[in-house]
Amino acid sequence: MSPSPVTRNDVARYAGVSTAVVSYVVNDGPRAVSPQARERVLEAIRVLGYRPNATARALRTGSTQTFGLITPDGGNPLFAELAKAIDRAAAERGYVVLQTSADGDPETERTKVAQLLARQVSGLVLVTPAEAPDLAGADVPVVVVNRVLPGVSSVSPRYREGARAAVEHLAWHGHTRIALVIGEPGPRSEVARGAGSERERGWREGLRAAGLADGPLIRVRFSRDGGYAAGRWLAGLEVRPTAVFVSSDLQAVGVLRAVREAGLLVPEDVAVVAFDGTAEAEWCWPPLTVVRQPLERMATEVVRQLVEGPAGRTTAYPTELVIRKSCGC
Known part of the structure; x- marks a missing residue:
């Protein structure tokens, strides 16, 4: 026969307080509890293994938290x-x-x-x-x-500002042909939802600010294999870009692999900057320069x-x- 569950009354008796005080501690209000009484209640909860009934609390407070x-x-x-x-x-x-x-x-x-x-x-x-x-x-x-x-x-995040900053940084390095790898258009893509298009606008604004023409642009899935396909395409161009702004870290990982397989070096042959700034970007080789989202x-x-x-x-x-x-x- 399983033991009976610990109740609020059990906690109150162990701590030497009223059940109302136990409720105030568990629910963090609505009335204040002295530090000494709070500590006795918390100790009773730990010793007895009391688990408040979340469903009952939700019905009582109107919030499931x-x-x-x-x-x-x-x-x-x-x-x-x-x-x-x-x-x-x-x-x-x-x-x-x-x-x-x-x-x-x-x-x-x-x-x-x-x-x-x-x-x-x-x-x-x-x-x-x-x-x-x-x-x-x-x-x-x-x-x-x-x-x-x-x-x-x-x-x-401010997508457009971040993308522009990335492109301007590449232009500062002396790159004049800067490509863009972005998500493919469609009902389920980030381009269709606005985030991708903001990054594309920032890419164009950065190029214009540096007095540059648009570089190659390719739309692929927001994924590693999408980036890999984009990298293979860029590496095979007759006139390759010397830098690329990639609209997500996942795509950039694929780009890095494709570029390396083509016998090219990053950043010597092609510089890469990505958008997102996840931990994955820091552990690539070479580590990715990124526009980090303020998560x-x-x-x-x-x-x-x-x-x-x-x-x-x-x-x-x-x-x-x-x-x-x-x-x-």
């Missing part, structure tokens, strides 16, 4: 790092995060939005959604990351809006150009 997070690709290092940052920021506020992936599929995304809302999450985060989601039945805060949707709060700041702002109320507008943060070997510095 859970956020739903949907990313387009759980295997992408950028989204994995962003999810970890959001999880840390949520934990500091006393929330937990339920994360899932839509695999870039609009129908899967719609289904998972509905499933998370049915689980009564306290807020919803959509990272680069494949399309404008149906939020008609959502009565919780919603924040979109890396895409702008009418009437929905969004948080993103921690973005995550903090996402959670702040979910807890305190959405801003109803786009909040964009500056990126950082991180210099490593791949650009020639």
Whole structure:
């Protein structure tokens, strides 16, 4: 016969306090508890192994203190790092995060939005959604990351400024033919969702600021194999670019491999700068110069809006150009 679960009354008796005091400690309010009483309650919880009933608490407070997070690709290092940052920021506020992936599929995304809302999450985060989601039945805060949707709060890096800074840095190195590797157009691509197009605009602005014509441009999937295909194409051009701005770290990893297989050196034959700034970029060879997204700041702002109320507008943060070997510095 299994032992009876530990109750709030058990904790109160062990700590020598009322059940109300136990509730104030567990729920962090609504009334203050003296440090001495709080410590006795926490010690009782540890000794007895008390586990508060989250479902009962949700019914009582009207909040599950859970956020739903949907990313387009759980295997992408950028989204994995962003999810970890959001999880840390949520934990500091006393929330937990339920994360899932839509695999870039609009129908899967719609289904998972509905499933998370049915689980009564306290807020919803959509990272680069494949399309404008149906939020008609959502009565919780919603924040979109890396895409702008009418009437929905969004948080993103300043893509265009970051891309321009990357191109201007390559031009400063003396490169006059700077290529762009960007995502392919289509309903599920970042180009269609706006982030990719902002990077393309920044690439063109950087070239114009340096008095340069457009270099070669190729659209491929936002993936390692997409970048690999782009690198093979660039290496085979009759007039090769001497530098390339790659719109994601994953693509840049593929570009590096293709360039090396073609017998070319980075940065001696072709310099490379990528956008994102994940840990993967630092461990490539040569280490990638990157435009780093401010993931921690973005995550903090996402959670702040979910807890305190959405801003109803786009909040964009500056990126950082991180210099490593791949650009020639």
